Amino acid sequence: MNKNVLIAGCGDVGCELAQQLLDTGNYSVWGLRRNIDRLPSGVHPVEGDLSNPEQLGEWPSNIDYVVYAAAADGPGQDNYHKAYLRGLSNVLSRLQADGHRPERVLFTSSTSSYHQNDGQWVDETSPTNPGRYAGKIMLEAEAILINSPFPATAVRFGGIYGPGRNRMINRVRAGEGCKAEPVIYGNRIHRDDCAGILAHLIQRDEQKLPVDSLYLGVDHEPAPLYEVLHWLADQLDIMLDDTHPAPQPQRGSKRCSNQRIIDAGYTFRFPNYKAGYSELLDSMSSE
Numbered sequence: 001m002n003k004n005v006l007i008a009g010c011g012d013v014g015c016e017l018a019q020q021l022l023d024t025g026n027y028s029v030w031g032l033r034r035n036i037d038r039l040p041s042g043v044h045p046v047e048g049d050l051s052n053p054e055q056l057g058e059w060p061s062n063i064d065y066v067v068y069a070a071a072a073d074g075p076g077q078d079n080y081h082k083a084y085l086r087g088l089s090n091v092l093s094r095l096q097a098d099g100h101r102p103e104r105v106l107f108t109s110s111t112s113s114y115h116q117n118d119g120q121w122v123d124e125t126s127p128t129n130p131g132r133y134a135g136k137i138m139l140e141a142e143a144i145l146i147n148s149p150f151p152a153t154a155v156r157f158g159g160i161y162g163p164g165r166n167r168m169i170n171r172v173r174a175g176e177g178c179k180a181e182p183v184i185y186g187n188r189i190h191r192d193d194c195a196g197i198l199a200h201l202i203q204r205d206e207q208k209l210p211v212d213s214l215y216l217g218v219d220h221e222p223a224p225l226y227e228v229l230h231w232l233a234d235q236l237d238i239m240l241d242d243t244h245p246a247p248q249p250q251r252g253s254k255r256c257s258n259q260r261i262i263d264a265g266y267t268f269r270f271p272n273y274k275a276g277y278s279e280l281l282d283s284m285s286s287e
Contacts, residue, residue: 008050011070065102108154108157111254158186158256185225200264219272
């Protein structure tokens with residue numbers, strides 16, 4: 001029998017995850033979101049609002065896996081609190097109230113949980129003491145999940161790019177480079193690999209293989225933002241003005257290791273930014 005997967009907050013990453021799970025033929029997928037018209041074909045629609053415990057929609061009678069993949073409606077502490085604390089708490093409470101016993105609940109967290117900002121290497125064992133609200137709220141959400149009665153895993157994703165996520169490309173097209181010094185490292189992951197990691201962990205758990213409570217979801221090669229911008233500029237044949245300030249992502253400047261998810265058997269579709277952005281640029285040029 002197919003396993004039932006509920007994706008709460010079935011947006012960009014959630015829809016790609018749903019498609020990957022459906023493609024295996026081994027899962028039935030329910031997608032919970034406010035606008036169900038954008039769900040992939042084959043996904044059972046669940047129209048609901050994660051921030052309202054009375055509007056979480058109709059769930060299947062049996063749920064084997066839950067993926068909480070919501071995104072905040074925008075920047076700001078209130079939006080983050082609503083998406084990652086209130087929404088997650090509402091889903092966990094509903095699971096308990098309805099008597100569900102999922103085999104595992106997975107949560108899409110963020111590398112903003114780390115405070116390191118001087119290019120240090122970090123992994124799942126590194127200390128976390130973020131100074132900004134985003135990282136603090138993510139850590140609080142992770143704690144809510146891990147302290148729930150269900151087996152749980154958080155994946156701290158780096159900067160997600162892919163179809164429709166063209167922030168760096170748009171910056172390059174506007175001619176905005178940055179200074180090479182000081183070096184500011186970024187950690188990226190293609191949207192398809194975000195979904196791929198989540199699908200891999202679900203399949204690993206289903207096979208009764210060990211699944212840790214925390215993984216870093218980044219590709220193999222953290223890279224200076226200056227390098228990424230200028231590589232993209234070379235592909236697009238654009239001259240950059242490097243007098244602009246460097247992008248200052250909430251995730252700071254650090255180098256994140258993905259060794260734990262590699263050791264868990266995941267193979268990246270896009271192991272570095274050059275591989276991922278090459279396909280993205282090709283697809284954009286053919287549109």
